[in-house]
Amino acid sequence: MSGNIVLVISCLLLLVLCLGVFLSNPRKPVNRALTAFLFSGLLWVLANLLANISTTDSASLGFTRATIIGGSLSALTFLIFVTTYVHSHKLTRRYLISLSTAPLLIILSSPTSWNIISAESHGMDVKVGPLYLLLIIVLISYYSYGIYVLAKSYKQASSTEKSQLQYIFAGVILTVIPALITNVVLPALGSSQASAYGSVSVVAISLFTSLAIIRHRLLDIRVVVARSIAYVLLLVWIAGVYTACLFGIIDVFLPGSKHDALRQFLSIIFILPLVLSFPYVKSMFDRLTSKIFYRDRYDTQVVLDELGNLLVAEIDLHKILLASKNILSGAVKCSFMEFVLFEDGIPTLEATSNKDLQTDLTNLVTHLRTAREDVLAREELNPKSELYELLNLERVAISLRLQTQHQKVGYILFGDKQSGNSYSQQDTKLLTIAVNELAVAIQNALRFEEIKKFNITLQQRVEEATGKLRKANLKLRELDKTKDEFISMASHQLRTPLTTVKGYLSMILDGDVGPVKKDQKELMQNAFDGANRMVYLIADLLNVSRLQSGKFVIDDKPTELTEVVAGEVLQLKEQAAARQIELIYQKPEGFPALNLDETKIRQVVMNFLDNALYYTPKGGKVVAALEATDSTISYTVTDNGVGVPKEVQHRLFSKFYRAENARKMRPDGTGLGLFMAKKVVVAEGGAIIFKSSEGKGSTFGFSFPRKPKEVKAGETPKAAQRP
Secondary structure, three states, X not given: OHHHHHHHXXXXXXXXXXXXXXXXXXXXXXXXXXXXHHHHHHHHHHHHHHHHHOOOHHHHHHHHHHHHHHHHHHHHHHHHHHHHHHOOOOOOHHHHHHHHHHHHHHHHHOOOOOOEEEEEOOOOEEEEOOOHHHHHHHHHHHHHHHHHHHHHHHOOOOHHHHHHHHHHHHHHHHHHHHHHHHHHHHHHOOOOHHHHHHHHHHHHHHHHHHHHHHHOOOOOHHHHHHHHHHHHHHHHHHHHHHHHHXXXXXXXXXOOHHHHHHHHHHHHHHHHHHHHHHHHHHHHHHHHHHHHHOOOOOOHHHHHHHHHHHHHHXXXXXXXXXXXXXXXXXXXXXXXXXXXXXXXXXXXXXXXXXXXXXXXXXHHHHHHHHOOOOEEEHHHOOOOOHHHHHHHHHOEEEEEEEEOOOOEEEEEEEEOEOOOOOOOHHHXXXXXXXXXXXXXXXXXXXXXXXXXHHHHHHHHHHHHHHHHHHHHHHHHHHHHHHHHHHHHHHHHHHHHHHHHHHHHHHHHHOOOOOOOOHHHHHHHHHHHHHHHHHHHHHHHHXXXXXXXXXXXXXXXXXXXXXXXXXXHHHHHHHHHHHOOOEEEEEOOOOOOEEEEOHHHHHHHHHHHHHHHHHOXXXXXXXXXXXXXXXXXXXXXXXXXXXXXXXXXXXHOOOOOOOOHHHHHHOOOOOOOHHHHHHHHHHHOOOEEEEEEEOOOEEEEEEEEEHHHHEEOOOOOOOOEEEO
């Protein structure tokens, strides 16, 4: 009886280990292989238990033969687990077939007398066949080879793997020795009863192997235990509170069979609160067991949400590092957490704590870079490696690489946990997710810092350049003032003798000093035209000087614009004829008198006509026109000359500016004519008319609103001057 209790306990223990290992991480090959090994051990022990409690010899024989299946599968799955664990062989189809041949032969022969001849006295008196020896050979050879593979891998194993292997070796010793005694030695001495309990020895290796994997972060057994207890409590609650109480009430108030229909109805009604409250009761027991088994437990999603909110709301690098350190270190309860960031390729320890490194930071980062893993645990390294010694010196338990898709940002170093435990699977998962978000956030913050520094530097340079420009501008203003004073003085001094020259030339041309020959008159006319242009140039220079000094004055008087244009056209008739250009003046009838500064508007009219003649090739045509509408007065000069390039038209009315094609045709121009023309027209309250197409000609002119400028018949407006 006591032996059966041992078998029952062994079955339950193997079942818990099997579920715990599998549910912790069913996608991991090591977990799947270990689950298969535990399950085969469970079958082996369960078959022995059923053989012992069987009431007939035939049932006892059947279950005893079933133990052969569990034993052979146990040997096979142990070797598969070892192979998966140490990665010594790939689990190819050929390798699996070679491993499975002998166990498969044993399994196929298990229902026959080749393995077990008879089993009596509840499986205690067993007679074995010739193939039973093959089972013993398979068990010894497979377990021996598995131990050899594990021992061979021990030399190259990391510290974590060595600790795991020590557990596995302990389990192997506690399994092999009892198994040899119960299944080989005692049956050889004539005692076959002990073989019924030989399968119990597989519990030792199963338990120690599971602990080896569990101990070092590959799964967390507390999850299985806590959730199992939670479900047990939940079942007790349902059975004790709902079932007993509710059905007890029904039995008290509705006894007897005559109320069966009502009892069934009430039972259905009472089930509804059970169904509705199930998730809430389950959640309550989950929280209760978590508090007991996870005093340092945290909600991963809550931590990630808090970190995400921080990274979205903050851009300052120091604040990101400090706040994220508080969030993550508070969750995993580490002794310290430090950031190592790259500045121009040089690793720098960020000052988020008072920790001082005992080793050279560059040397540590150089060794970290040689490791391929993004998450590097100290306990998984070879204790003899230099990186292990460096991490152990600084008490760094885990190092995580900060890396975006295109750039390595740095590393995060986590110290040992304050509790002394290893980092759990939950800790590693949290830190792996968090480090990806932090890498992007830190990179953005670093770029923001660079932009801030660049803006500060740029602002300083702009201020320095602005100061220099102010000084240069002040100096230029002084020079410009001197230049304007010189131009004003020179213009005044030039105008007096030029007026004399122009007067004498006019007298000669008019014949006041006697007849002039044709050739002489032509020369005199050219000289007079040159003097006239000089007068206009001096007038422009004086007007520019007056503009700069604020002395430019518009002196409006009644002006016959038709006569002004006619006079300027008449002066240019001979020049147009000499250049073989047709000059046409479309003089309107009944054109109103206008209140204008005649001298300055005459300069504008002359400038537009003179430019049209100069920039129109031989055989061209220039048309001057005046037009009056009910609302406007306009003057235009249209030519079919060289035109103005489109890309420079916006600069045409600037002071001293001349287009490239204009400079080629007239090198002696000053670039003041159009500038002054626009100033005069705008000062008079008008607007410039301009349109041009390169190679096709141009139209220059101005327009005024009619009502404020018109001098009505019989009206004598007062002269008006304004700056």
